[in-house]
Amino acid sequence: MDKEPKTHRWLPRFTIRELLLAMVAVGAVVALFAQRQPFGRHKMLQSLDPYSTVVKICSDVGVKVQNTSSQQASGVVFGGGYCVESDSEYSELGYADATTKVMPKLLGHIRDAIESDDGEIVGSGISGSTDESVVSRFSLQYRRGQIRGVARAYAFELPEGGTRILVLMDEY
Structure with a gap:
């Protein structure tokens, strides 16, 4: 009798050890991506408008300002963090008034905003x-749970008179 050879289907065979190692590798990759998911933006960053804040502070302390130029940007940075940047020049705001009246109040405002949203400096x-009582620049590092952030502000005296105020905030 002619017996035809049986055809065997090829199936991969793995040992328990190989399956366990594969599961650990897949779990590590999933954990890495889950950990890097974008987080909820800090409430303070959503509501912070540095230019309007400086103008309001100037109004509150009785300093007249006329904004000659202002730039503001915010957005998501690589890795899931957020940033806010504001660069404004005030032609009528003297450097002395900026460092003695405006910057100390801006420092207090940002500090209060961080702490009011459960942030810890x-x-x-x-x-x-x-x-x-005199502040020309400041930096505050804070955290809120796993989120870390830094808020920085600088006052520069302009050569033609007036003051430039730069505010930078980053969360990661």
Whole structure:
């Protein structure tokens, strides 16, 4: 009798160890992507308009300002973080008024905004006086859960008179 050879289907065969290693590898990749998912934007960054804040502070302290130029940008940065940038020049705001009246109030405003949204300030750097009555620049590092952030502001005296105020905020 002619017996035809049986055709065997080819099926991959794995050991338990190989399957376990494959599961660990897949789990590690999934965990990596789940950890890097974009997070909820800090409420403060959604509501912060540095230019309007500076103009309001100037109005509150009785300093007249005329904005000669202003640029503001915000958005998502690589890796899922957020940023806010504001660069404004004020022709009628003198540098002395900016560092003694506006910047200390801006520092307090940003500090209060961070803390009111359950943020914790974990580091700071302030250039000016120790009692914060004169502030030419500041930096506040904060965290809120797993989110980390830094808020920075600088006042520059313009050669033709007036002041430039730069505000940068990053969350990651």
